[in-house]
Amino acid sequence: MLNNDTIIALSTPPGSGAIGVIRLSGPEAISLTNQVFSGKDLAKQATHTLHFGLIKNNDVVIDEVVVSLFVGPKSYTKENVVEISCHGSNYIIQQIINLLINKGARAAKPGEFTLRAFMNGAFDLSQAEAVADLIASDSKASHEVAMQQMRGGFSTELKDLREQLIHFASMIELELDFAEEDVEFANRDQLRELIQRINKVLQRLIHSFEVGNVIKNGVPVVIAGKPNVGKSTLLNALLNEERAIVSDIAGTTRDTIEDEININGVVFRFIDTAGIRETADVIEAKGVERSLEKMKQAKLIIYMVDAQEEQAEVLKQLDELSKQATPFLFIVNKAELLTPSQKEFYTDHEALLISAKDKLGMDVLEQRLLDKVNLSNINTSETLVTNIRHVEALKQTQNSLNRVLENVNNPITSDFLAMDIKQALHYLGEITGTVTTDDLLENIFTKFCIGK
């Protein structure tokens, strides 16, 4: 996976802009740039310095640029790295990249800079993956989790577990060497105690995926209810609130996240609402059952009834809802029309009274949404698993350790013990990249953007 050549790519987003940054990494990064750079002799400059000059193709000036020099190993990839900051014209960028490719650089593959950083030990695999998550992060929570992971929180936690296991693995290996003497170097009680301790951590990490995944990908929510109860009005009310918030945070991507609401840093994602809206019509005709089936895709249902609905009908719908596993919020729209006795009926059934049109009750609704996903008091500086690859590896580790537990008191199975512990170590290693295969790396890094 690791070549010793010099790679090049545009590292800033494509499109016209004030500046574009072209990155080179590899043993020849500085010498290749030097061949096309008119200015100081880059080979003689100190690391972490900036140099103004021209990029020329023979006598033709391509651009006035500023070159950033990072002499390996003091760089992102730990190789020589040059960043050329040029005018942000596609034509110029392409000319410079082509020129340097002609001189001997190679167009970088997606994520190849980060792959090199990983291969050269700048960070482990879960940290490399966090770089991609960090770039994709679009909320306070997802940003914090990715940052925590990139800065090595997850890796540190796993490293401790792994070291303790390695100790026992070597003890058991030692027993196997002295098999005929029937000694026991690895104290079985201590091993059992260690594995139970590790399992507790694994359990917590595996469990954290539910939260981590929600933070990374958002909470899928469905607004359901009969036609014309005000579902779209509610969505718009929530989204309008959101737009004001979003414009402070990530205005440029607004058009692609129209159906997302960011509440206190947690993204609520309204999935397939068109489809659900359609099936909402079906409720009347064929009962709530079929649309509830659809709602199972959601982590959370906002179920809405009209204030003027018959109480018997409301109770029927609530009954159906309660049979579902998906948690739901029961809300009554057009609450301003309720009589005191109606109000009492709904309050008895834990309904939240709102007026979507007048945006009344939105703050309470938002708080209830947060309460339902139980994220309001999450400590994102704590290690959370956000990656399905990691959670799978953690589960495999747990399976191997459970087999160790089963055999721990059986004196004839030291061989199996050693094997299962090794297996557990293998799965843990896959997360941080102590154990890797080309397939695994390719699978991870092709998801990166080019230039990273």
Add this chain to the structure above:
Amino acid sequence: MLNNDTIIALSTPPGSGAIGVIRLSGPEAISLTNQVFSGKDLAKQATHTLHFGLIKNNDVVIDEVVVSLFVGPKSYTKENVVEISCHGSNYIIQQIINLLINKGARAAKPGEFTLRAFMNGAFDLSQAEAVADLIASDSKASHEVAMQQMRGGFSTELKDLREQLIHFASMIELELDFAEEDVEFANRDQLRELIQRINKVLQRLIHSFEVGNVIKNGVPVVIAGKPNVGKSTLLNALLNEERAIVSDIAGTTRDTIEDEININGVVFRFIDTAGIRETADVIEAKGVERSLEKMKQAKLIIYMVDAQEEQAEVLKQLDELSKQATPFLFIVNKAELLTPSQKEFYTDHEALLISAKDKLGMDVLEQRLLDKVNLSNINTSETLVTNIRHVEALKQTQNSLNRVLENVNNPITSDFLAMDIKQALHYLGEITGTVTTDDLLENIFTKFCIGK
């Protein structure tokens, strides 16, 4: 126009990417960054150095970044400039910008960094405008012209003219001071000779706009002819050829330039072809006149007939075409169907024989397109005027100088001479920005992108 505060903007294109670069300029650029940067004390670092560290909002890590330090006047704007290279996430970029705005920076207006560079004397106005042209350049020729202008070629040429005129202006002022003595410090023959020399340069520059504009904005071309002669097929044939070329040059913008063809660095732009295609139907019904009216928008017409067309009808169309001022290329499609005598007829009328479907004759057609715009032997390292503002100022300069010529031998008009020469100097000064108004500057810099 120039404030003494510290401005901030994202300088790379918006969107997700490996890295984003946030630029600050102003007296507080370094001290503001220092307040949120965990790493070395930036205030104590040398200019043109790079520093790895964290951007933190109190205790919350926003990102790991590399900070580029340019201590004024050794920077683009000649002020203190800091560039923060962060992970290319919209969320992170917005967080960092908001954080620094809270500390006291101000969001930069479009082109404000370049405006500051101009105001601080880093370059003149025509060079500043060339920066925007450079970013927008999408072909070899437009890139070369913008680069030549940005590097000051145009400015140097104007500076010489201006200095010679200033000399005469001061001589004539001197004469006015000694008016009662009737001396002549400014030799009238030399003045006339100088103005004629200047006029020759102005004429060349004004004339160069025709070429310069074509290079910057492309040659508007219309493919005309009766329905079903193969106009769309020809356009596709030309565009296909282009796609292969473009993919080497500016692949990312391909979808927005579908109707442009880059031939040897000259862009041919097919304007409003849909409209023209529509009016093509009108030819049959109401004659060629009306559609020829439309064709006047073009610099060049490709007029296409079918090989099987009646010769009398062809002659009629050619006759109408010849009455137009717009140059045209007469081409015959489906040439493989021509009999020898038909071939002779078309060759006699200087037709180019092609087969659009089989892409035969395309290279000759492209050469003819280049010949028609007479750009094939252009020396783009020569000064070309590409900016309508500049050409207008040059024409005003010429008008003033012509008035000088009219009065040069009239002894009672030294006052007018001085005034007209000053006027000429004023217009020349507007080009390079020696003379500016807030309106002029605002008009120029609001067309820049933010962050430049």
